[in-house]
Amino acid sequence: MGIRYYAYAFDRDQTDEVLANPRNYISSDPFADAWGMEPHAYVGIATMEQTTPERDMAYLDKAWSYLQRLSGPTAEKGPRPAYRMFEGAVTFTGMGWDPYVHALTPAEVAEIAPDVAAMVSEIESGGLQTVGDPDKLYVEQYLRRAGEFVSCLASEGRGMAYLIG
Template identity: 55%
Template sequence: MGIRYYAYAFDSENTEQVLMDPLGFVSRDPLADAWGMEPGATIGYPTFKQSTPERDMLYLDKAWRQLQWLTGPSAEGRDARPAFRMFEGEVTMHHDGWESWIRALTPAEMVAIAEDLETISEDTMRVQGTTTSCALSDSDAEYAIPYLRRARTFVRALADEGRGMVYLIG
């Protein structure tokens, strides 16, 4: 099925608890949340409509990698953008599959991330993706652009509401 990206919002009063146990704020079955399936079901029919409210969950499918390349440091020496904080991370592969990457971002961090995401235009993604070391193909950029829009909307709402997020790549 592949490695995917899921983020869950949390209210500011939970920040300390989230920082101590970020996994405690992630659904037991994030793919079911994203695809509109019954959690834990081994057989079922996805609705492909996110069952967790969009205010509370961001699903980036496999586009996190393109967004990570776009915002991360480059071989040319470019520093990572502030938005990289929400895409940074790699799973740890082992003989049974992988161990997910998880990170909590505080409400204070969301402001800079939201401001940075707003400066990344779709044209920038298309052009920069083909001129940096990540060399996004046109199809990669086109795939990731709708997810960039979702990320921008989700993070802006978190910043405006004073909420943070926990994200999982896995």
């Protein structure tokens, strides 16, 4: 299965509640939301169509780790603003892992959105190097999706809660 990334939007008036408990604003079965399956079904057919509207959810599959590295700190400088959208790591346990859950306020999303858009532009112009050729299109696809999502949230004054797990 692997560790995947799911983000859910919330409205500005919910910010305090989401910051207090971001897990309450993430679906109980985000994988089903992303793959078009019946939630909590043991057997089913995936439609491969996200069931939650795209303005309300972003699914970045396993590309989050690449995006985390692209936006994270380097030896020369600190992390980009976009890093806040991808930061975090699961906590491994004897039975698997506990997910990382975090929330970003509408103000934080407004700061992140232009940087994700800049990363998309940098990749398109060749200024930002992704991973090896087999993964390049995969990473670029999900970076574009992340950019669309946070751009929409920023324009609507919304925040987001995300889960890596």
